[in-house]
Amino acid sequence: MNNKKEQIILAERPTGTPDKNTFKLVETDSKQPEKGEVLIRTLYVSVDPYMRGRMIDAPSYVAPFELNAVIDGGAIGEVVESKSDQFQSGDVVIGGYGWQTYYTAKENEIRKIDKDIAPISTHLGILGMTGLTAYFGLLEIGKPKEGETVVISGAAGAVGSIVGQIAKIKGAHVVGIAGSDEKIQYLKEELHFDDAVNYKTTANLENDLAKACPNGIDVYFDNVGGEISDAVHAHLNKFARMPICGAISSYNLEGEDIGPRVQTTLIKKSAVMQGFTLGDFADRFPEGTVALAEWLQEGKLKYQETIKEGFENIPDAFLDLFEGNNIGKLLVKVAELPQ
Amino acid sequence: MNNKKEQIILAERPTGTPDKNTFKLVETDSKQPEKGEVLIRTLYVSVDPYMRGRMIDAPSYVAPFELNAVIDGGAIGEVVESKSDQFQSGDVVIGGYGWQTYYTAKENEIRKIDKDIAPISTHLGILGMTGLTAYFGLLEIGKPKEGETVVISGAAGAVGSIVGQIAKIKGAHVVGIAGSDEKIQYLKEELHFDDAVNYKTTANLENDLAKACPNGIDVYFDNVGGEISDAVHAHLNKFARMPICGAISSYNLEGEDIGPRVQTTLIKKSAVMQGFTLGDFADRFPEGTVALAEWLQEGKLKYQETIKEGFENIPDAFLDLFEGNNIGKLLVKVAELPQ
Structure with a gap:
């Protein structure tokens, strides 16, 4: 086997938008299992x-990355050598070991x-954290009822595109917000959103939302925060529910994220904003995974992946996230699974 | 009987802080029942x-007041003439008929x-809307558990002072935020808040809150919004609950209410902000009233009223609310109940 691996x-910790200096590719020894x-x-x-x-050193729901340590996160790999009874060479496994070409994992x-139910990459997306985030955030916090209006920001992104499809399965009127005509077309024509x-x-986002949501907004699944969310808040119905999943508009701000305070709106509408992360639902992952796999197999859920190639291109792929250029789940393919 | 009444x-609709020109005292005929x-x-x-x-003409949870119409709101009066089988002269009644010396009410x-369980004025306060707002907002949204930390802004106000006492009954560590040393003393010495x-x-509200809440903040009952709430948000624990009851800091702003956006905080803490108004719990008022009356009779709840005298002083009393000078419920006594 190869005794070297890349990580x-x-x-350095970025201030504002990360750039190439944020990351460094290093070669190191691979530990023998x-x-x-x-x-x-x-x-x-x-x-x-x-x-x-996680790149900044501040308390959050997950610990910050350590400086000069590998960036961890979801990864899929093939077992090439096993000293475990539970795994054998050729098994495909998933873990959180991050951006490295090889990893020596404990059981x-x-x-x-399962390599057979869907392409293996889906376990990092629609059948993995992404799908589960959409599933629990929408159904446990958003609680859409048939005929209600669900609006999703970052709607063509990995999570948003699944949220909208689940909302359609539940009988809601679904409106997406996204940042390119290609994405708008994808949402309306491929995923059958009612509008996007x-x-x-747009000349005026608030006005366009009013047209797309003639009955107001009952659920707002928020992936972006910022001014887009301010515009959505103008159309909330009484008892609106807002799962707060992400705030990508704020992540690279160098100053504070400043905007209209929400308290008065929440009172007027008896509305709820609830932040969450997937870990809040950890005891229910099996239930969510089964539901997502069933919908996928029944053809009720579609997904799209943007797959970049090559280990050394991971930082560029990450930086692309903040350009808003991707549809669906963004992955980097590091190696081919042997046939 | 007197055929004239004052209203x-x-x-005019105020922009910014209301003043004497907002209101007008008029004399009109009283309708014969x-x-x-x-x-x-x-x-x-x-x-x-x-x-x-309600003084501005914008959609909210209650309709705006009409121009040149009487300001309505909670009022208590004595029946002086009855053409109803359900009421007789001398009965004390409560209704929402507002700022007028006489009113001809439908049944x-x-x-x-009940004149006997507590002073009649308490039905506009601790046994009325004020108490019920505290009861449902805290228990249904805040859901304090024994040993958790509950922080209340506007803590010496009508609602806040009851919220803190109910939180103490539920075994929480209770910290109030208020705006005068007299109020701080009242909260700590009379109402037995753990700190205020x-x-x-304060030289630094965030630091003082950190000292008063060594275990962080689990429930924040928000009556004020604005910068005070920004400071509280810095100390939220994971899964914090925030009933949003009022935003008095913003009511008289002429411009927009601008501040740090909350989405990132909500995500990091899996925290909930939920606006509400008392009407959301209308089907459960009897339950709340019974609980409040029991605690009051057991001596577990104290209340304080600031009672101004004289019908013509109602506008001044209202304007005083925004000066933050009052402790507990603010009422105007218009006439004496005959012995």
């Missing part, structure tokens, strides 16, 4: 907006995935 | 911060109150 480490361990060759790594928050750090608004080209 | 009407009606002589009227919101607009912070004299 991407956090070279001992009893109860396996050596994994990475096939895909996940690249997610929440990672931006309890990884879990086997391009926040970059 | 205070909305003379017909079958099913009673004539009421007003004894007390309630003066509340939420009325500010279904008023309800009789004077936001007007």
